[in-house]
Amino acid sequence: MAGGVKKPVNIFKLKNLDEPKEVFNWRLWFAVLSFGLLGAARGVDEGLINGALKSKNFQDSINYASYSTVEQANIKANISSMVQIGSVGGALIIGRIWATRILCLLWILGIAIFMGSNGNLSLVYFGRFVAGLGVGQSPVVGPVYIAEIAPASIRGFCVCTFTGFVYLGIVLAYFTNYGCQLHLAETQARWMVPTSLHIIFAGLIFLLTFFQYESPRFLVKTGKSDKALHVMSRLRHLPPDHDYVRHEINAITLSHHEEMEASKGAGWLGILKETFTVRSNLYRVGLTLGAQVMGQWSGAGSITIYAPDLFELLGLTGTKESLLVTAVFGIVKLVAAIVCALFLVDFIGRKRSLLLGIACQAISMIYIAAFLSATPELGNEEGYVIPANSGKLRASRGAIVMIYLSGIGWALGWNSMQYLLSSEIFCLRLRAFCSSLAMCLHFANQYGSARAVPDMLLPVREGGISGQGTFWFFSAVTILGGVWVWFFVPETASRSLESMDRLFSLPWWQIGRYGNREAEVLDEAERVGGEKEGEMMSRSGSRVEEEKGMAYEAERRV
Structure with a gap:
């Protein structure tokens, strides 16, 4: 490391990796902010759509009242989940800066079609699908870009800003719905004004991309090493010849060359083969698949989308009251996401934070399931109201x-880790493809969950499993997810992206419990080996100088 490098003090790090203080500069934070905003794409959609569905004007425009209860549940599920269907395809579009611009344009186009549907249910579905093609790229581009530019010691915090903006979007959407419910008459403005948040965020993100640099790792991957060095120098606020910048670029370049050598530079077929035939890569794909399945079917994501309906299911009466409580719910999740980003993922580590979040989710899901089991009238008897001053009301x-x-558990656990895992654990050559694959799985499972929950909540006599059955299902998945994380997910905090392979050097059944310990042993061996090599080179250099001196003295005497 170059002389004069100061050791920054940062209480949010799990380990201090001796990064120069210049690394934590405004360009880094501006880039993190710009791409973190992509999280609002998901948050705004999840927070707004239920408000539109509850608007009497919107319901009248699609003749909602003319359908049966089961058909209404299906329409609600289709409209809510159509973005997820489009997102499965959108997540396949791989890139960084240009992918962001494309997703913003698709996002705006889809919302414009939705707002201009004029009650045509087919156009409502199509507009939501096109918007999904844009929204689906956001959790691929955002976390991957941030992970690739962030210093290792605060990478978890930086990537979690994406999650924070998910919740900021949710909070803004919830309060916009609540404010319009209070102050706007039941006209088109009642649901169109909140929906315009989509266009505001998409336009802002589109403009911000013109002030950002391409990811240095992406530039190395595309053969632009000189430009990668220049961009890394700008992002780190250090000169291009600084040891820290040179070391980072050299590590990225060496890692990429090793990957290309191992794969003989093969194209997409080689990437597919390497992903699914190399045992350690297949394990990582399994981790991302497991994270998406366990996370999405644990129920917390569905609660975000259908929060007003679920609060009413638990005994809260009145649309305004349910929207207000829902808005407060959004604030709680936002605060939890901030706490997770600042104090947990880089301080106590990814795995501990995830297990803590799962424990909170499990406790809450079991309580709600038990409450609904003890009060079967809720959700099964239309118009049932819990008697005032009763024990059931307090339990409600x-x-x-x-x-x-x-x-809170969702913010501390699955909702942060599903992005962190996919953006960290894959090598540079496979990162974009595998992150895209992970987000396809994410949206496919989110679609399944969002599509299924309205039908699941229906009484048994109408083909559902009722509220209590739904929450017992969520409880079982959450507990299963905790066991799976304990045994199979390794700790990735404070590790450079180029050294992630060391976590997966053990047999698959040992990686989750002992992978990080093994990686630290390999780190130490490399460090000691490097010191010995340097010492040997130094001794060799001294010996050469000594021999030169002796030869010079002999020549002088002659």
Whole structure:
């Protein structure tokens, strides 16, 4: 390391990796902010759509009242989940800066079609699908770009800003719905004004991309090493010849060359073969698949989308009241996401934070399931109201608090880790493809969950499994997810992206428990080997100088 490098003090790091203080500069934070905003794409959509579905004007425009209860549940599920269907395809579009611009344009186009549908249910579905093609790229581009530019010691914090903006979008959407419910008459403006948040965020993100640099790792991958060095120098606020910048670029270049050598520079067929036939890569694909399945079917994501309906299911009456409580729910999740980003993922580590979040979710889901089992009238008897001043009413308020606790658990756990895992654990050559694959799985599972929940909540006599059955299902998945994380997910905090392979050097059944310990042993061996090599080179250099001196002295005497 170059002389004069100061050791920054940062209480948010799990380990201090001796990065120069200049690394933590405004260009880094501006880039993190710009691409973190992509999280709002998901948050705004999840927070707004239920408000539109509850608008009487929107319901009248699609003749919602003319359908049966089961058909209404299907329409609600289709409209809510159509973005996820489009997102499965959108997640396949791989890139960084240009991918962001394309996703913003698709996002705006889809929302414009949705707002201009004029009650045509087919256009409503199509507009939501096109918007999904844009929204689906956001959790691929955002976390991957941030992970590739962030210093290792705060990479978890930086990537979690994406999650934070998911919740910021949710909060803004919830409060916009609540404000319009209070102050706007039941006209088109009642649901169109909140929906315009989509266009505002998409336009802002589109403009910000013109002030950003391409990812240095992406530039190395595309053969632009000189430009990668220049961009890394700008992002790190250090000269191009600084040891820290040179070391980072050299590590990225060497890692990429090793990957290309191992794959003989093969194209897409080689990437597919390397992903699914190399045992350690296949294990990583399994981790991302497991994270998406366990996370999405744990129920917390569905609670975000259908929060007003679920608060009413738990005994809260009145549309305004349910929207207000939903808005507060969004704030709770936003605060939890900030706490997770600042104090957990880089301080106590990814795995511990994830297990803590899963524990909060499990407690809340079990309580809600038990409450609904003890009060089977809720959701099964139309118009049933919990008697005032009864024990059931107090238990109902407890269930509402547990919805908040589930949101905290989701923010601390699955909702952060599903992005972190896919953006960190893959090598540079496979990162874009595998992150895209992970997000396809993400949206496919989110579609399945969002599509299924309205039908699951229906009474048994109408083909559902009722509220209590739904939450017992969520409880079982959450507990299963905790066991899976304990045994199979390794700790990735404070490790450079180029050294992730060391976590997967053990047999698959040992990686989750002992992978990080083995990686640290390999790190130490490399460090000691490097010191010995340097010492040998130094001794060799001294010996050469000594021999030169002796030869010079002999020549002088002659």
